[in-house]
Amino acid sequence: MNALTPLGMVSELPSENQTNANRLGQDAEAPKDYFVEREGMCFAGTHLLVDLWDAGHLTDPAYIDRALRDAALAAGATILHSHFHHFSPNGGVSGVIVLAESHISIHTWPERDFAAIDIFMCGACDPALSVPVLRAAFVPGRIEVEEKRRGRIS
């Protein structure tokens, strides 16, 4: 097909990510449903928006890559790919880790000691478990975390 093909066909998500219900009924031939049922809600995934203020280590892409990998693993996620850019002249870093369960991204503004992170995870992963790892890595004076349930249908 094209250059994307070799990246494709990642193995099935962990069985905990699946439910047996799907909109086409219980036919064994029907596609599986990867929406999550938890706490009485049905949704696609949990998206945390994490803002770090008065934070450190915001100009080192290798350090940031490692910190985000540790954060992903703490949440129980599977890392598929990561990519980071280092900007001049301010030293800011933009990067993303693509997960089997969605992604983590970061953008840093070292001139403001500020970083904006988002952690999107579906399935059985718990992105809240990433937050203490980020706190330890970047030692923010202040942290703001907002949780969104993406694709909520009930």
Add this chain to the structure above:
Amino acid sequence: MNALTPLGMVSELPSENQTNANRLGQDAEAPKDYFVEREGMCFAGTHLLVDLWDAGHLTDPAYIDRALRDAALAAGATILHSHFHHFSPNGGVSGVIVLAESHISIHTWPERDFAAIDIFMCGACDPALSVPVLRAAFVPGRIEVEEKRRGRIS
């Protein structure tokens, strides 16, 4: 340093992205400030959370890559890198485009005809201009857009 080095030192952001003010004063030696001042507010960037329902073309990574690139360019962004994964057995796609001005990500649940997209852009880019491109590409029956101003300080 390491394998990240060749990716680093991307050229300076467009001058429209910059302000002259910074927290260290107007010293020419001081680092530039990339926070945005707009509509009486000062913040790091605009983050759109876009949920598509009853959408099509959610199982084709090449199509999705192209659609997200078109959406990025419509907003005035500069594409640095893209990466997409195709999952089995449901055909879902996860992908991200890293921009000079932050990122666009997508995760699709074709068994629900649902896609969760986020568009994070700093500087002079306007992520709202990406939305009509996404609407044309995925023809959703319903679209929900939530706007967050990340790192808002005033």
